[in-house]
Amino acid sequence: MSDNVLLNLQGEPHFDAIRAADIQPAMTMAMQEAQTAIDAVKAETQPNWHNTVEALTDITERVGRIWGVVAHLNSVADTAELRAVYNELMPAVTDFFTAISQDIELYARFKNIKASDEYAHLTAAQKTKLDHDLRDFVLSGAELLAQEQMEFAALESESAQLAAQFSQNVLDATDAFALYFANGHELAGLPDAAANGGQEVDLAEDSVKSGLPEDALAMFAAAAEAEGKSGYKIGLQMPHYLAVMQYADNRALRETLYRAYTTRASDEGDTRWDNTANINRRLALSQRQAQLLGFANFAELSLATKMADTPKQVLAFLHDLAARAKPYAEKDLAEVRTFAAESLGLPDLQAWDITYASEKLRQAKYAFSETEVKKYFPADKVLHGLFAQIDKLYGVHLMEKKVPVWHPDVRYFELEKGGAIIGGVYMDLYARAGKRGGAWMNDYRGRRRFEGGDRRGQLQTPVAYLVCNFTPPVAGKPARLSHDEIITLFHETGHGLHHLLTQVDELGVSGINGVEWDAVEMPSQFMENFVWEYDVLAGMSSHQETGAPLPKELYDKMLAAKNFQRGLFMVRQMEFALFDMTIYSQPDCDWQQVLRAVRAEVSVIKQPDFNRFAHSFGHIFAGGYAAGYYSYSWAEVLSADIYAAFEEEANPVATGKRFWREVLAVGGSRPAMASFKAFRGREPSIDALLRHSGFVAP
Numbered sequence: 001m002s003d004n005v006l007l008n009l010q011g012e013p014h015f016d017a018i019r020a021a022d023i024q025p026a027m028t029m030a031m032q033e034a035q036t037a038i039d040a041v042k043a044e045t046q047p048n049w050h051n052t053v054e055a056l057t058d059i060t061e062r063v064g065r066i067w068g069v070v071a072h073l074n075s076v077a078d079t080a081e082l083r084a085v086y087n088e089l090m091p092a093v094t095d096f097f098t099a100i101s102q103d104i105e106l107y108a109r110f111k112n113i114k115a116s117d118e119y120a121h122l123t124a125a126q127k128t129k130l131d132h133d134l135r136d137f138v139l140s141g142a143e144l145l146a147q148e149q150m151e152f153a154a155l156e157s158e159s160a161q162l163a164a165q166f167s168q169n170v171l172d173a174t175d176a177f178a179l180y181f182a183n184g185h186e187l188a189g190l191p192d193a194a195a196n197g198g199q200e201v202d203l204a205e206d207s208v209k210s211g212l213p214e215d216a217l218a219m220f221a222a223a224a225e226a227e228g229k230s231g232y233k234i235g236l237q238m239p240h241y242l243a244v245m246q247y248a249d250n251r252a253l254r255e256t257l258y259r260a261y262t263t264r265a266s267d268e269g270d271t272r273w274d275n276t277a278n279i280n281r282r283l284a285l286s287q288r289q290a291q292l293l294g295f296a297n298f299a300e301l302s303l304a305t306k307m308a309d310t311p312k313q314v315l316a317f318l319h320d321l322a323a324r325a326k327p328y329a330e331k332d333l334a335e336v337r338t339f340a341a342e343s344l345g346l347p348d349l350q351a352w353d354i355t356y357a358s359e360k361l362r363q364a365k366y367a368f369s370e371t372e373v374k375k376y377f378p379a380d381k382v383l384h385g386l387f388a389q390i391d392k393l394y395g396v397h398l399m400e401k402k403v404p405v406w407h408p409d410v411r412y413f414e415l416e417k418g419g420a421i422i423g424g425v426y427m428d429l430y431a432r433a434g435k436r437g438g439a440w441m442n443d444y445r446g447r448r449r450f451e452g453g454d455r456r457g458q459l460q461t462p463v464a465y466l467v468c469n470f471t472p473p474v475a476g477k478p479a480r481l482s483h484d485e486i487i488t489l490f491h492e493t494g495h496g497l498h499h500l501l502t503q504v505d506e507l508g509v510s511g512i513n514g515v516e517w518d519a520v521e522m523p524s525q526f527m528e529n530f531v532w533e534y535d536v537l538a539g540m541s542s543h544q545e546t547g548a549p550l551p552k553e554l555y556d557k558m559l560a561a562k563n564f565q566r567g568l569f570m571v572r573q574m575e576f577a578l579f580d581m582t583i584y585s586q587p588d589c590d591w592q593q594v595l596r597a598v599r600a601e602v603s604v605i606k607q608p609d610f611n612r613f614a615h616s617f618g619h620i621f622a623g624g625y626a627a628g629y630y631s632y633s634w635a636e637v638l639s640a641d642i643y644a645a646f647e648e649e650a651n652p653v654a655t656g657k658r659f660w661r662e663v664l665a666v667g668g669s670r671p672a673m674a675s676f677k678a679f680r681g682r683e684p685s686i687d688a689l690l691r692h693s694g695f696v697a698p
């Protein structure tokens with residue numbers, strides 16, 4: 001076992017040497033050793049911070065780090081072998097952590113420390129961590145009767161397995177779809193004439209290519225070449241899907257991809273990956289867990305660790321924001337309908353036409369296209385500009401370092417401040433088969449200062465994973481990012497900075513750890529604002545042919561279009577958030593009927609009956625956003641208000657340092673509202689969000 005990489009995770013892991021066969025023995029040994037160590041903790045006669053809280057942190061961090069690496073690889077480098085061992089081990093791993101969180105002896109020791117004289121001498125961060133731990137013991141069932149604890153643990157284990165299966169179904173359904181076309185051949189799999197109003201549709205290659213940008217066609221050609229095929233392959237990975245929906249003139253092609261994408265992992269798609277039963281069971285399990293802990297519903301349980309107090313409060317916030325946004329959404333839709341009918345020959349605008357018609361309207365209205373913008377932003381130059389902005393705000397430098405990675409596209413950067421390395425980040429930016437869709441930040445390890453043993457006084461620096469699914473480089477040419485992709489990059493980097501710039505030494509509340517979930521999106525959405533500043537954009541731009549920076553004239557057009565169809569975007573977010581909070585706060589509801597009711601209230605775009613959006617809604621069925629998707633909208637209120645301080649104050653460097661000190665540095669060591677007030681000097685206001693969204697009169 002000495003050469004098992006997973007048992008020697010100290011610095012940067014040797015990802016290139018991790019084998020599926022290593023996982024089971026590593027996890028088994030780590031959990032066995034952990035259990036022995038836990039028994040030793042419980043044998044201590046006088047519990048204190050060092051021999052109980054710190055010791056348990058040592059134990060759980062090691063097991064959690066190993067499993068975290070495995071879970072990360074399962075998300076970004078899925079293989080049949082890795083998936084099999086991941087699924088096989090998940091019940092045992094879940095049971096391991098659940099048993100710790102329900103251990104009545106450990107819970108009693110933590111309570112004794114809280115009641116002891118030692119508590120008064122703990123640091124503020126230590127006190128917060130201890131308070132969080134005590135709360136989490138209760139929310140994990142530590143106070144339940146033995147039989148109820150067993151039931152709760154079984155529910156936890158099954159929920160974890162359901163979440164994994166949900167994500168794997170979506171991934172498999174996404175990767176299974178493919179349309180191929182080659183020179184002189186038609187594209188197989190498109191709807192017949194009956195699906196297009198009885199009109200014959202030209203499906204020849206030129207018709208399929210019509211409207212698609214050169215970089216999209218190169219991407220499709222590279223996808224086919226990777227499979228040893230000539231011609232082109234169109235998949236459902238986000239860069240493929242968006243290229244077709246936004247630019248393809250062939251309406252039948254757009255409809256085909258829309259139908260395939262919106263029916264992934266559902267009863268309307270390939271039923272091998274149907275998530276219907278997973279959703280039903282997940283809701284039932286969540287409700288039963290809440291009942292066991294004395295909550296009326298899972299939404300109440302979810303909010304026990306968030307800024308919001310009650311589901312009613314959240315629903316009122318969402319309904320209010322939806323009511324404010326809907327008139328703007330109706331105006332947006334009316335505008336695109338009129339344009340589509342008059343300029344595109346589409347009097348019967350359908351869901352698969354909206355993105356296409358909107359892009360055409362944007363070009364007509366603001367005299368620029370996303371394709372034109374994309375030519376200015378090579379990925380390396382964008383990263384350089386991102387790093388320059390971080391340096392400007394916080395005086396932190398990012399330097400690339402060669403380390404073992406899980407895919408050749410992955411890069412690693414160290415963060416340096418004042419000559420010291422303060423953290424590191426892996427960047428995995430491009431879409432590929434076997435990689436979960438979307439974008440996210442996760443941590444490999446958190447900041448921590450050791451208090452005992454042979455590492456006493458040593459500082460463990462934080463390391464993060466930053467994962468996106470951007471259009472990959474093809475044909476030896478550098479990848480170029482759309483403005484939306486740049487926004488996503490800055491967003492996820494904001495999460496990363498929240499984790500990496502912490503100055504808290506207690507692992508449980510350093511970085512993003514311990515931060516209320518409905519405040520987690522605040523630093524990420526805050527970072528998005530800088531992608532609308534000309535100096536930032538110009539500094540990361542270089543035209544693919546001339547090398548010229550982004551012209552001020554083009555930037556002005558982009559800025560004028562910033563809130564283009566903002567109303568449609570906002571009501572879509574309200575649809576997602578209201579659906580989420582409603583189904584988790586109404587036990588035994590018909591969740592498909594709830595979705596229809598929510599759409600009837602807030603949505604302005606009528607979705608086809610076959611649309612099965614919920615079946616791939618991984619945020620709330622396989623991620624950490626169950627009864628918490630509203631966090632995006634609430635955090636947007638906070639982040640817009642925070643950015644307003646940068647607009648109001650004359651010295652952005654000083655403001656950035658204050659934001660670091662009062663928000664990023666403190667992590668979860670104090671309530672998010674206290675951090676916000678310390679930075680802003682007052683309660684949050686929705687005014688900045690409404691102004692930035694164009695929902696107020698000029």
